[in-house]
């Protein structure tokens with residue numbers, strides 16, 4: 372009998388990671404991991420505290436803890452254009468918000484920082500920021516704009532325009548600004564775990580890349596299955612899953628480095644080393 376413990380792997384409980392879950396389920400890889408489903412913020416805390424070995428975490432949290440972490444190549448949550456689920460929701464044009472207030476949803480680290488970069492650096496608009504629960508109607512009662520991610524943001528994308536609100540897609544905004552894809556979440560491994568168990572990390576990496584390939588082939592099926600339990604129909608979900616970019620190749624890494632440099636300039640994260648990020652070599 373083996374005395375090996377299954378790797379403790381995190382899973383983002385938003386719809387954005389459902390295609391990966393589908394692939395892990397369909398390939399049988401779920402049996403080989405101890406999976407914890409939670410918000411990106413909770414997964415980050417658990418990874419840094421050593422309660423998880425491998426987890427998808429917000430890019431900003433990776434940059435804050437880059438010395439202790441290694442990134443899995445080939446897998447991420449991002450977009451090369453519209454992402455649909457990382458949004459600023461606002462009644463008036465963003466350029467008219469000078470002196471106003473923007474509510475930042477507490478479930479996000481990367482989306483909310485990107486929103487701040489966009490508002491101050493690209494639009495040159497000066498506002499006050501407040502952190503609040505990610506609830507769009509409540510946020511807009513006390514602020515001029517709401518920044519939200521995940522299922523709440525995806526819902527706002529379709530519902531908010533019916534209430535006369537504008538939805539600014541932060542994936543689109545980043546691409547228009549830099550010409551690059553945006554990476555919102557990455558899969559990180561505790562460095563010490565990767566050094567002790569390179570074979571296990573290699574297997575988990577392979578399980579993710581296989582799962583993604585499987586899911587790409589069965590995206591409509593995955594969307595139809597998920598739509599039975601979600602407030603979105605199958606076609607909407609399939610469109611969402613296709614908008615998301617789950618890859619982390621050279622182009623995505625260039626986008627990641629551009630975001631990291633801007634975040635470091637703002638003093639939000641330490642600078643990434645010139646040869647960073649450190650990638651796990653499968």
Ligand SMILES: C=C(O[C@@H]1C=C(C(=O)O)C=C[C@H]1O)C(=O)O
Pocket residue numbers: 383385387411428429430448449454456457478479480481482483520521522524555556
């Ligand atoms: C595309 C998304 O990417 C996410 C955005 C995150 C953030 O802003 O900190 C964290 C994890 C990802 O879930 C999304 O949540 O919709």
